Amino acid sequence: MTDTTRLAALREEIRAHDHAYYVLDNPRIADAEYDALMRELRALEAASGEPVPADSPTRRVGGKADSAFAPVAHSVPMLSLDNVFSAEEFHAFIKRLQERLDHSGLRLSAEPKFDGLAISLRYENGVLVRAATRGDGATGEDVTANVRTIRAIPLRLLDTAPPAVIDIRGEIYMPKAAFAALNAAAERDGGKTFANPRNAAAGSLRQLDPAITASRKLSFFAYGLGAHDGYALPATYSDLLAQYRAWGVPVCPLQRALDSVAAAVAYMADLGEKRHALPYEIDGVVYKADYYTDQQAAGFVSRAPRWAVAWKFPAVEKTTLVEAIDVQVGRTGAITPVARLRPVEVGGVTVTNATLHNTDEVARKDVRVGDTVFVRRAGDVIPEIVKTVLEARPAESQPFAMPTHCPDCGSEIIRPEGEAVARCSGGLHxxxxxxxxxxxxxxxxxxxxxxxxxxxxxxxxxxxxxxxxxxxxxxxxxxxxxxxxxxxxxxxxxxxxxxxxKSTTLARFIYALGIREVGNVSAELLARHYRELPALMAASEEDLQAIDGIGPVMAQYIRHFFLDDANRAVIAALQAAGIHWPVVEAPVIAADSPLAGKTVVITGTLPTMTRDEAAAHIARLGGKTASAVSKKTDYLLAGDKAGSKLEKAQALGVAIIDEAQLLAWLAP
The missing domain is CATH 1.10.150.20 (5' to 3' exonuclease, C-terminal subdomain)
Structure with missing residues (x-):
């Protein structure tokens, strides 16, 4: 056998082993044997002197990730799903779905709702060419170099005639065992630990060094389809997953096609019992109309497809004892009471602390040291105290009293008039x-x-x-x-x-300064408007309030921050240390942009983005936002519970759009 023949055979053999391990869950050789094959392949490729093809198994780790994680516009938006939390809500979803179909034989697909990070994988002629995060649904981040290191994701589809283009959507997740090992190593080395596997997966995917991502042992399940060319949509979603499996793309083996609502409810109950024994975190079940004809008939609403829903597991509640109530000091001096709890396992995680937010919240719940309390993890993530068991309260218990002085620096704690949060007055001292x-x-x-x-x-x-x-x-x-x-x-x-x-953007730098009330979206608005830091530093409160999205309170904090000599000295020192950013170019808005010169009012709760994020998207499209509906309003962007602004817009004949329309305009 020639070296060229052996090279080709080795690559195919390793791909077959990857397929057996990650897709079939049936490894055929030991890790040591697999490693020996990889060493042989690397040696033959090095000796050949020929360029190594992009889909070779040895090309998973190499080079560096783009430090900016360049934006990627999704050809088909990556929208979210509606949630239900009870059997009654699930049955209501089924009823609404069946009303939109012209037949009674609804078939559902059911699979776990993975607690990871949504990703879109683009394959061209069978070869992985790009991976992008979900981002805001319209635009994500390019994480191709890091995704290539995930062995569960094939670099080439197992097909002699693959589609010209196909976007395979799915979830990148960190298995529980890998999460435990990562946190154990971080604690041993004095590094940062992660609160849960989802955060760990997200952090691992945004490493500048792909070798670090490779070491984190991430995995992947496919569950969706984006843009495609040269691929005929099958009859059902289940058929799509079967095709993915044949291509060597991992899909969850727990996915089922169900012919009755009773079977769907039973699936939920069964998975709820098994969830903590699974090797990965899940937080519910995703149901979809299995037939694509049913999906097309049901259509979409602004927030999600009408043909799919996520039935979330109920938050697990456990009782434990409040051993102490301490206060923590935030970066702006905010004093936050925190209940120290007797360790209790809630939803597979040991909980020892729960925030009580502020003095008013402590008083409302009347949480005291010595109390027995019900604890749950809100959204299966954040520990919170649900209520106190008053019958078990010790007779000598006393209500919590906020300290008068900071536990760290001894400065006086003050509570500004009209604010719920008390603050340490010590500043950076x-x-x-x-x-x-x-x-x-x-x-x-x-x-x-x-x-x-x-x-x-x-x-x-x-x-x-x-x-x-x-x-x-x-x-x-x-x-x-x-x-x-x-x-x-x-x-x-x-x-x-x-x-x-040191190489950053003006918006990131503004956000990093930690100006009170200035979040990352507001920082983007400021960077786009002023384009240069000196201009922002010299801006008056009146100038700042003229920017859509910057109110009087935020303007006051910004102005006071830049008037402070100590803050100006820190900025000068950071720039002297070499922190820099490219010039912010004035946005070029195409004349035919759908919102060029238009005024948009936002109302209600949007499904996948905040109002600030929506305002930023509107600005990208050449529009501006206003706070009130008037005759000058061109569009009303309406979410849930739109209220009186929707009524006024309808009365004035203002065009009503939803988030889906905004995302469609953002797509290329």
Missing amino acids: CRAQRAQALIHFASRKALDIQGLGDKLIEQLVRDDRLHSPADLFALTLEDWAALPRMAEKSAQNILAALEAA
Whole structure:
């Protein structure tokens, strides 16, 4: 056998083993044998001197991810699903669906609702060419280099005549075992741990080094179809999954086609009993009309398809004891009471803390030290106290009293008139505020400094090594390596991440500064409007309020922030350290853009985006937003519970659009 023949045979053999392992769940060889095949393939490819094809198994890890994670417009929007939470709501969904069909023989597909990260995989002539996150449904992020490292995802479809183009949609998730191992290693090394496998999967997918993503052992299940060319839609969704399986794309083996509503309800009950024994996290069941003709007949509403629904598992509630109520200090000085709980397992996770939000919330629930309380994880994620068991309250219990001085710096705690939140008055003299401000500065939506975990920042603040964000860039390799449980390789990685973070965007930088009330969407508005930092720093409150989406309170906080000499010194130090960003170009709006020069009012709750996000999309399309409906309004973007603005718009003859229409305009 020639080397060329052996190369081709090896690639096919390894692809077959990947298919057996990830799709058929039936590994045929031991890991050591698989590794030997990979070593042989690498050696033959190196010796051949020929370019290695993009779909070779050895090409999964290589190069670097795009530090900007470039935006990708989805050809077909990735919309969300409606949720139901009870059998009654599920039966109501079935009734509405059947009313839209011209027959009574509804067949449903049922499968677990995976708790991971939605992804769209584009294959051209069978070869994986791009992977994009869901993002806001219209535009996601390019994560191709990282997705290529996930062995469950084939680099080439197993088909001699694949479609010219097909977007395979599905979920990237982190198995429970991989999540446990990742957090154990992070705790051992003093790094950041993740709250749940979903967060871990999302964080792993946005690494600048694909080798890190590869080490996280992510996996994938396919469950949907986007744009396609050269592929004839089969009769049913179940048939689509069978095709995916034949192509070597993993699909969930628990998916079933069901011919009765009773069977669908039984599936929910059965999966609810099994969920904690599964190797991955799920939070419900997704039901879809299995026949594509039924899907087409049912159609869509703004928030979701009418032919699908997610039936969420009820939140598990357990009782436990409140052992203490402490207060935490946030980056803006917000004082948050936190109940320290006797450890209790809720939905497979050990819960030890639950936020009580503010003094008013503590009083409303009347939570006291020594109380027995019901605890659940809201949305299967965030622990919360549901209620107190008053019959079990100790006779000597006392209501919680907010401390008068900050537990960290001793400064007076004040509660501004009209606000629910009490705040420490210590500013950056307070180490707790300083630590939280630095954690925010390094966070994903800000400077996105990979590997710089909360515990590391808190330790450096405690050691008096960090007083402002600029100090991060002054620490040397020796400084980082001297930290407890910090290996030299980890220190080198943090320095590399700090260097990479110096190249950012104006919007990210504004957000990273931690100006009160300024979120990432508001930061985008400010960056687009002023385009240069000095112009923003010189803006008056009146100038700021002239921007759609910037109200008087936010304008006041922005103006006061940039008037502060200490804040201006921090900004100068950060720029001196090398933080920079490209010039913000003035947006070029096509004359035929559907919203060019139009005024849009937003009302109601939108299904997949906030109002700020919707306003940003409208601006991208050349429109502007207003707060009230008038004769000058061109469109009303209406969500759920639209209320009086919808009535007024209808009376004035204003065109009504929904989120689906906005997403359609955003798509190319």
